[in-house]
Amino acid sequence: MQTRAGFHDKVALVVGGASGMGNAVVRLLIAEGCRTHVLDIAQTADGVFQTCDVQDYSQVRQCVQNVVDQEGRIDLLFVAAGVHLFAGIEETSIEEFERVLSINLKGPFYVMKEVLPVMRKQQYGNVVLMGSDQVFIGKGSSTVYGMSKAALGQFTKSSAIDYAPYNVRVNCICPGTIDTPMLATTLEVFHQKSGTPMEEIHASLRTAQPIQRLGTPDEIGRAVLFLLSDDCRFMTGALLSADGGYTAQ
Numbered sequence: 001m002q003t004r005a006g007f008h009d010k011v012a013l014v015v016g017g018a019s020g021m022g023n024a025v026v027r028l029l030i031a032e033g034c035r036t037h038v039l040d041i042a043q044t045a046d047g048v049f050q051t052c053d054v055q056d057y058s059q060v061r062q063c064v065q066n067v068v069d070q071e072g073r074i075d076l077l078f079v080a081a082g083v084h085l086f087a088g089i090e091e092t093s094i095e096e097f098e099r100v101l102s103i104n105l106k107g108p109f110y111v112m113k114e115v116l117p118v119m120r121k122q123q124y125g126n127v128v129l130m131g132s133d134q135v136f137i138g139k140g141s142s143t144v145y146g147m148s149k150a151a152l153g154q155f156t157k158s159s160a161i162d163y164a165p166y167n168v169r170v171n172c173i174c175p176g177t178i179d180t181p182m183l184a185t186t187l188e189v190f191h192q193k194s195g196t197p198m199e200e201i202h203a204s205l206r207t208a209q210p211i212q213r214l215g216t217p218d219e220i221g222r223a224v225l226f227l228l229s230d231d232c233r234f235m236t237g238a239l240l241s242a243d244g245g246y247t248a249q
Helices: 020-031 057-071 094-122 143-166 181-194 198-208 217-228
Strands: 011-015 035-040 048-051 076-079 125-130 168-175 239-242
Touching: 011 020, 011 057, 011 094, 020 035, 020 076, 020 217, 035 057, 048 057, 057 094, 076 094, 076 217, 094 125, 094 143, 094 168, 125 143, 125 217, 143 168, 143 239, 168 217, 181 198, 217 239
Parallel strands: 011 035, 011 076, 035 048, 076 125, 125 168, 168 239
Antiparallel strands: none
16 A cells, blocks of 8 residues: 555554544554554554543653653644533533543643653654534533633644744644544433434434535544645644534535
């Protein structure tokens, strides 16, 4: 298999790479010849795996150091770890609030705090953070999740400005509704709360996109691969929509 120029033998780190969009990126990077490391709370057979809870800074620091000790560098980073919460303000417990922000915001901060100094010293690096269409728009019963993803958009821009002088790019992929295990869990919660039949929920999601279907993890993976590649060397601080046209409406 012929690999794309610029990926072969690079060292990639995917945080949250055991399933869904993160795993799609892991498999694509491996196919492109990257030496790919995966951090997650769930075991995966793809890449070099370490168990890591991104809510725990000490775990993140040790796992990143393990990669650096083994490889000597980190060229590419995709932070996909995240959780969803279908709830409004009054329905959200303090424990749920803290958990969503801990995983969706503190986690990426902890990872970036450890990886960016490595990239700065080597004067090269490409980072992609996992945003959402809620970087751009609001949705009902999505208060804390939307808050966390909107904050990641700002985090992307600020980091991109700070690290551009060191040839380190930071971008954010902003998927719409993607057919992943996390979506299935969210839809089940909505079904239980609302009593809406699952067939009706799925039909509503499909028709909400101008493209008239849900996205796939592989489609998002290929968009992330583009952002991680040297094909877009003039892109940094970008919030890239991949949502079937949903936010264009």
